[in-house]
Amino acid sequence: MNALPRPSTIFLAAITTLVAVLLYSPLFVPIVSSFFTISQGNVDWSSPTLSTYAALAENHDILAALRTTLIVGVCTVILSVVSGTLLALYYHGRRSGRSFLQFIIFLPFLMPPIISGLALLIFFREIGLERSLLTVVIGHTVFVLAIVYRTVLMRLQSMSRTLVEASYDLGATGWQTFWRIILPNLSSAMVGGAILAFALSFDETMITILVTGTQSTLPVRLWAMMRLGFSPDINALVALILMFTVLLCVLAARFLIPRQMATERT
Amino acid sequence: MTENTDLLTLRSVSKSYGPVPVLHDIDLSIRDGEFLTVLGPSGSGKTTVLRLIGGLEPLTSGEIHLDGQDISRMPINRRPFNTVFQDYALFPHMTVSGNVGYGLSVRHVRRKEIARRVAEALELVQLGRFADRFPAQLSGGQRQRVALARALICQPRLILLDEPLAALDLELRRQMQEFLKSIQREIKTTFLFVTHDQEEAIGMADRICVMQAGHIRQLGTPHELYYKPNCEFVARFFGENNLVAGKLGPVQGEQRPIETALGRLVCSISGQPHLKAAADGASAFAAFRPEALHLANGEDSGNRFSGTIADLAFAGSSTVATITAGANGAAQRLRLRVPSRIDGSALKSGETVSLSFAPHEGHLVLA
Numbered sequence: 001m002n003a004l005p006r007p008s009t010i011f012l013a014a015i016t017t018l019v020a021v022l023l024y025s026p027l028f029v030p031i032v033s034s035f036f037t038i039s040q041g042n043v044d045w046s047s048p049t050l051s052t053y054a055a056l057a058e059n060h061d062i063l064a065a066l067r068t069t070l071i072v073g074v075c076t077v078i079l080s081v082v083s084g085t086l087l088a089l090y091y092h093g094r095r096s097g098r099s100f101l102q103f104i105i106f107l108p109f110l111m112p113p114i115i116s117g118l119a120l121l122i123f124f125r126e127i128g129l130e131r132s133l134l135t136v137v138i139g140h141t142v143f144v145l146a147i148v149y150r151t152v153l154m155r156l157q158s159m160s161r162t163l164v165e166a167s168y169d170l171g172a173t174g175w176q177t178f179w180r181i182i183l184p185n186l187s188s189a190m191v192g193g194a195i196l197a198f199a200l201s202f203d204e205t206m207i208t209i210l211v212t213g214t215q216s217t218l219p220v221r222l223w224a225m226m227r228l229g230f231s232p233d234i235n236a237l238v239a240l241i242l243m244f245t246v247l248l249c250v251l252a253a254r255f256l257i258p259r260q261m262a263t264e265r266t
Numbered sequence: 267m268t269e270n271t272d273l274l275t276l277r278s279v280s281k282s283y284g285p286v287p288v289l290h291d292i293d294l295s296i297r298d299g300e301f302l303t304v305l306g307p308s309g310s311g312k313t314t315v316l317r318l319i320g321g322l323e324p325l326t327s328g329e330i331h332l333d334g335q336d337i338s339r340m341p342i343n344r345r346p347f348n349t350v351f352q353d354y355a356l357f358p359h360m361t362v363s364g365n366v367g368y369g370l371s372v373r374h375v376r377r378k379e380i381a382r383r384v385a386e387a388l389e390l391v392q393l394g395r396f397a398d399r400f401p402a403q404l405s406g407g408q409r410q411r412v413a414l415a416r417a418l419i420c421q422p423r424l425i426l427l428d429e430p431l432a433a434l435d436l437e438l439r440r441q442m443q444e445f446l447k448s449i450q451r452e453i454k455t456t457f458l459f460v461t462h463d464q465e466e467a468i469g470m471a472d473r474i475c476v477m478q479a480g481h482i483r484q485l486g487t488p489h490e491l492y493y494k495p496n497c498e499f500v501a502r503f504f505g506e507n508n509l510v511a512g513k514l515g516p517v518q519g520e521q522r523p524i525e526t527a528l529g530r531l532v533c534s535i536s537g538q539p540h541l542k543a544a545a546d547g548a549s550a551f552a553a554f555r556p557e558a559l560h561l562a563n564g565e566d567s568g569n570r571f572s573g574t575i576a577d578l579a580f581a582g583s584s585t586v587a588t589i590t591a592g593a594n595g596a597a598q599r600l601r602l603r604v605p606s607r608i609d610g611s612a613l614k615s616g617e618t619v620s621l622s623f624a625p626h627e628g629h630l631v632l633a
């Protein structure tokens with residue numbers, strides 16, 4: 001199998017390890033340091049503690065921001081999954097207008113966020129929509145729609161057209177075919193898309209800053225806190241967010257990687 | 267009795283995809299209970315015929331009648347036909363029994379009844395043990411049988427199969443051919459079976475419908491197609507054949523001579539009135555099978571010519587000789603099939619031999 005001679009294998013392994021350490025170790029610093037206190041600007045390594053986490057639980061500003069983020073995330077997910085799926089279903093197999101629609105959907109995702117944010121801001125002002133959580137949700141949905149649309153469309157395209165034909169052929173109505181054949185085959189793509197959408201919404205900062213009203217989401221709050229210097233509970237917060245994000249990614253991967261699930265189940 | 271009543275009739279059915287005509291004025295009657303095979307080269311429109319009957323595709327013109335009633339506009343989910351798709355189209359998120367029971371459950375059959383009939387259908391295709399597996403956990407042949415059970419369970423009047431065996435290897439194919447045939451005998455349902463494999467067609471069909479370029483060239487039993495092809499295409503497409511071009515001579519009872527580069531060949535025209543009616547001097551082909559051709563001996567009547575053996579190919583029980591015959595300017599390549607002999611064939615490459623075939627073993631096709 002492995003055609004490489006031994007020394008080069010070892011060399012490759014060393015390089016890979018080094019790169020991995022350089023790339024990923026910064027991620028672990030806040031996690032580790034979140035278990036220690038900081039006094040006079042220096043980390044006190046002598047006694048591990050959970051006090052930073054306790055402090056975080058006391059910080060009502062941050063907790064409020066977290067709640068806002070979750071509300072925005074959930075609303076964004078619902079909106080983007082429903083509309084992304086509908087768009088994908090509508091445009092699947094349709095030639096005319098599809099590339100134009102895709103262009104429109106992908107534009108906000110590809111453009112620099114500050115441009116999308118400004119465009120939305122101007123738009124909201126023109127139609128007289130007050131800046132609020134609603135505008136944030138709309139902004140996030142516009143931003144993440146591309147991901148959901150793309151994920152669902154790809155699943156639709158990989159789904160054999162004969163599945164739908166077979167369903168009709170066996171006597172099912174259009175409605176039955178949708179609920180019993182199309183939707184179950186899309187569901188894992190929809191869940192995967194939803195998780196990605198949530199993760200994107202969770203740490204979206206630029207657009208949020210521009211279109212939000214008085215309430216701020218977690219990243220915006222962090223941004224503001226950082227200007228005032230670090231406090232130890234930020235480490236705890238970052239550690240929590242990191243763990244949460246990793247969890248989301250693992251989940252997303254599970255739903256999006258084509259399923260051999262049936263085979264692996266036994 | 268039921269054998270001869272028509273179940274389904276296509277009346278001058280045409281189909282175009284956009285501006286491209288794919289089927290031209292097809293007329294076809296499918297008899298109740300028969301195993302009808304649609305045979306033709308790739309792109310001849312076989313799948314299209316199946317999709318039109320199944321209702322997966324609208325007709326461009328013409329009508330389809332079921333028991334004498336026009337069903338051309340009946341939606342696909344109300345037609346009493348079921349299809350076995352080439353890629354099986356099993357629902358990946360449902361178990362085998364979920365797949366097989368789907369046709370009943372969308373019709374709101376009671377759960378108990380579904381369970382009973384699913385078990386029955388799986389028994390019929392010998393998959394009882396696999397009821398709780400997912401399609402991804404089955405072999406190709408097993409998936410095939412699930413697809414069949416799923417189509418059978420709705421008790422359709424007609425089962426449409428689009429090259430269902432194409433994806434299987436040779437051995438499995440043979441088994442499935444027998445299996446399909448035995449199931450068809452057991453449930454006495456009409457099968458419309460598409461294939462481009464003529465051996466498969468000959469082995470399974472009660473009747474074969476040969477298609478080419480969107481036309482039906484001939485419809486008949488395998489025997490009829492083999493011995494009485496009605497056109498050059500069928501004569502060449504269906505089995506090995508020798509075709510020699512020439513001009514028809516005057517009718518002599520049930521036979522008719524044809525003047526060819528190999529001389530005057532007399533062929534049978536019995537039971538083929540259109541050959542009797544053709545004008546003298548009309549272009550036609552004399553057609554005779556490699557196994558009808560033999561080395562001439564003293565008693566042969568007519569249809570004698572000489573040729574040179576260009577090549578010999580051993581094919582197990584028989585040996586096929588490629589022969590060049592006729593005058594230099596109009597040399598014909600012919601095939602001769604003789605039983606193989608253990609001490610090597612009596613034929614030698616490069617040898618000049620005298621050949622003949624009996625008039626009743628030759629036939630004519632109009633050019």
Ligand SMILES: Nc1ncnc2c1ncn2[C@@H]1O[C@H](COP(=O)(O)OP(=O)(O)OP(=O)(O)O)[C@@H](O)[C@H]1O
Nearest residue numbers: 283286288306307308309310311312313314315462
């Ligand atoms: N959806 C379509 N749009 C346009 N042309 C089509 C479509 N489906 C089939 N055709 C054309 O119609 C002709 C007949 O196709 P069909 O699939 O019926 O052939 P077939 O006999 O089943 O061939 P094969 O043995 O390769 O399956 C082909 O020339 C094909 O290119």
Ligand SMILES: [Mg+2]
Nearest residue numbers: 312313314428
């Ligand atoms: Mg085909």
